Amino acid sequence: MSAQIYSKLDWEVMKFLNCFYSGAASVVIALVTCGCTAQMLGKKDDTHTTPVIVTPVQHMGKLYSVEDVYVNGHIAGGAGQAGGGGGMSCCVLLPEYWRPGLIANVTWTVKYWGLENIEETKHGIYKSIITLARYKAEVPVERYQDPETLYIHFFSDGRARVVASIYDPFDARHPISQRWDEASLAVVGQRVIDGEKQATPKKTSHE
Numbered sequence: 001m002s003a004q005i006y007s008k009l010d011w012e013v014m015k016f017l018n019c020f021y022s023g024a025a026s027v028v029i030a031l032v033t034c035g036c037t038a039q040m041l042g043k044k045d046d047t048h049t050t051p052v053i054v055t056p057v058q059h060m061g062k063l064y065s066v067e068d069v070y071v072n073g074h075i076a077g078g079a080g081q082a083g084g085g086g087g088m089s090c091c092v093l094l095p096e097y098w099r100p101g102l103i104a105n106v107t108w109t110v111k112y113w114g115l116e117n118i119e120e121t122k123h124g125i126y127k128s129i130i131t132l133a134r135y136k137a138e139v140p141v142e143r144y145q146d147p148e149t150l151y152i153h154f155f156s157d158g159r160a161r162v163v164a165s166i167y168d169p170f171d172a173r174h175p176i177s178q179r180w181d182e183a184s185l186a187v188v189g190q191r192v193i194d195g196e197k198q199a200t201p202k203k204t205s206h207e
Contacts, residue, residue: 048096050147053088056108057169057176058154059183063114066154068134070107079154081113083169094147094164104162106152106189107136133158135189142175151176159186 058066058079067078077089095102110132117128135158141150144164151169153161153176161182163175176182 049093050096051091052094052147052150052164053090054092054150054152055088055168056152056154058083059178060110060154060156063112064132065111065113066108067111068107068109069152071150071152072105076152078108088149092150094141094144094150096147098141098144098164102141104139104141104150104152105136106139106160106162107134107192108152108154108160108189109134110154110158134192135160136192137187137189139187153182153186155183155186158189158191159183160189161186 054069054071054074054076056066056069056077056079058064060066062081065078065080069076069078071092074092075089092104112130112132115128115130117125120126120128137158137160139152139160139162142161142163146164146166148164148166149168151163151165151174153163153169155161161176165173165175167174169176
């Protein structure tokens with residue numbers, strides 16, 4: 001299954017949703033200062049950190065969704081059939097300066113909507129939605145200039161990449177584009193069911 005290439009209309013719709021949600025970013029940061037617990041990515045002796053929101057994005061297409069995303073044990077939402085990039089959750093702490101070895105422990109579930117019973121789902125019944133797999137992976141946080149929104153990109157076959165960027169996924173300056181080959185740098189997750197290991201994790205080369 002190759003990475004999904006979305007139409008211009010798809011991206012415009014998702015960009016609108018992203019703008020809608022991003023307007024609440026200042027509120028999210030305020031919650032951190034008021035006692036909202038933020039998970040740290042990095043070492044405990046990283047004295048200079050910045051709270052950032054987390055946004056999942058999926059590249060598998062309109063028949064799939066990514067749900068129950070966790071980063072370092074902290075719930076991080078999901079990415080719907082439209083591809084994601086609009087939702088967000090609060091918060092993780094990123095070191096002020098990127099360094100090698102910065103890792104995000106990510107878990108996520110992939111669901112398939114190709115057999116959806118619309119009459120059921122519109123009433124909140126999701127028996128027709130198939131859970132394909134749950135994955136976990138230690139994903140390197142790719143090099144960043146400044147600690148900004150943490151985007152978790154999900155690809156087919158249980159692969160993931162993590163980047164921090166001021167630019168949303170719809171911006172040409174975002175570190176990960178919609179090209180099919182962007183998955184080649186992704187970490188391959190370990191498949192799990194009910195918390196039990198199902199396969200040996202694999203990793204591709206990662207800069």
